[in-house]
Every structure is written in C-alpha cells, then in structure tokens.
Amino acid sequence: MNTEKLQLLLVEDDLDLAKAIIDYLELEDILCDHAANGVAGFTLINQSPYDAVILDLNLPKMNGLEVCEKLRSLGIDVPILMLTARDTLDDKLTGFSKGTDDYLVKPFAMAELIVRVQALSRRKSGQTTILKVEGVELAPQTQTATRDGAELKLTPITMKLLKTLMRESPNTVSREKLMQSVWGDEKPDSNSLKVHMHNLRKAIDNRGERKLIHTIAGRGFAFKREDKI
Numbered sequence: 001m002n003t004e005k006l007q008l009l010l011v012e013d014d015l016d017l018a019k020a021i022i023d024y025l026e027l028e029d030i031l032c033d034h035a036a037n038g039v040a041g042f043t044l045i046n047q048s049p050y051d052a053v054i055l056d057l058n059l060p061k062m063n064g065l066e067v068c069e070k071l072r073s074l075g076i077d078v079p080i081l082m083l084t085a086r087d088t089l090d091d092k093l094t095g096f097s098k099g100t101d102d103y104l105v106k107p108f109a110m111a112e113l114i115v116r117v118q119a120l121s122r123r124k125s126g127q128t129t130i131l132k133v134e135g136v137e138l139a140p141q142t143q144t145a146t147r148d149g150a151e152l153k154l155t156p157i158t159m160k161l162l163k164t165l166m167r168e169s170p171n172t173v174s175r176e177k178l179m180q181s182v183w184g185d186e187k188p189d190s191n192s193l194k195v196h197m198h199n200l201r202k203a204i205d206n207r208g209e210r211k212l213i214h215t216i217a218g219r220g221f222a223f224k225r226e227d228k229i
C-alpha cells in the first residue's frame with residue numbers, strides 16, 4: 001500500500017489565509033510548501049515535483065494567470081487549483097484558457113479545498129501544451145515525441161531528459177538539474193546519466209540531420225542548433 005503523503009504548493013500572498021490553509025492541510029496529513037508571490041511560486045514549481053498546486057489569482061510580481069500560462073507553455077503538467085474572489089463565467093473561462101484545472105471561489109470551506117486537491121492530485125493536468133523546438137515536438141500528456149514528423153523511440157528516462165532540455169532551450173542545463181528531473185534526490189551511479197544521454201542523442205540525431213543536443217564543457221547540455229552555440 002502506498003502511504004506517501006501528498007506534497008502540495010500553496011502560492012498565496014495573504015499570510016493569514018496561507019497559515020490557516022497550511023495548518024488545516026497538516027491536520028489532514030498533507031505536506032504543503034508556501035510561496036508569497038507568483039515569481040517565487042513559479043520557481044518552486046520548476047524545482048520540485050508537486051502533486052498539485054493551490055494558486056491564488058491575484059498575486060504580486062506575477063499573477064496567477066501568468067504563472068499558469070507560463071507553466072503550461074513549458075509543458076509542466078502539475079494540476080492547478082486556482083483560488084479567486086471572481087466567480088463569473090468569463091473569469092473562469094479565462095482561467096481555464098490559461099491552463100488552470102479547477103476553481104475555488106473565496107471564501108471557501110476547508111473541507112472542500114481538501115476534496116478538490118485530493119481529486120486533482122490523482123491525475124496529471126490535461127492543460128499542458130506541446131513543446132516545440134527546432135522541429136522536435138513533445139506532447140507531455142501522451143508522452144510522445146517526433147522530429148520532423150517522425151516518431152522518436154524514447155524510454156521513460158530519455159523522455160524526461162528531453163522534456164527538461166526542451167523546456168530550458170536554448171539555455172544550458174546542468175548535469176545536476178538533469179539528474180534531479182529524472183531521479184529526484186535518489187541519485188544514480190555516475191555513469192547512468194552518460195548512458196541515457198548517449199541513447200537520447202542516438203534517438204534525436206541518428207538520421208544525419210543537424211545536431212540538436214550539445215555538450216557544453218564544464219556546464220552541462222543544451223538543446224539547440226549548432227549555429228546557436
């Protein structure tokens with residue numbers, strides 16, 4: 001039986017409300033990190049594999065809609081529950097168009113919040129967009145990838161590596177970040193990343209097309225055309 005606790009992120013600038021939510025979740029044996037603004041929330045979601053995110057609509061630095069849209073454009077499929085004081089149909093349709101999965105209108109009952117996040121955490125979001133970089137397309141929802149229309153044969157690990165590289169493209173991704181994206185805190189032996197990156201290169205660059213995966217000496221790997229190195 002799986003007894004792992006749910007791990008959520010709450011992005012809420014009302015500190016009294018945030019404390020109340022976190023305390024209630026703790027009573028339900030649910031772990032919850034907290035960010036007080038949109039930029040901090042976006043950064044945490046990029047760094048940690050949360051089961052679901054509780055995201056306030058009105059946030060400083062980056063509002064909830066902007067956070068949601070940016071996450072989905074990167075292919076991040078964490079389920080998102082939006083907290084809002086707005087309950088009109090147009091407001092909800094706008095939120096869904098930006099990638100939120102569910103809405104909860106303030107004020108709300110804590111028991112309803114628990115039911116909503118537990119339901120969301122059992123599935124990945126269907127709101128993610130397809131990642132497209134230099135002729136390679138990756139669909140996070142179906143875990144499929146193509147290059148110039150031809151299907152790529154990828155393992156679950158090479159799929160995760162490709163997703164991380166494409167999200168960061170054309171920036172360089174460190175070996176540490178790649179390992180974290182695949183294995184989390186349980187780091188493999190030193191050769192595992194090397195082997196899987198070799199297999200990913202074969203899948204992506206094995207037809208004599210322009211090379212897209214490049215080793216950046218002393219820094220990591222980058223997914224981009226050679227003329228952009």
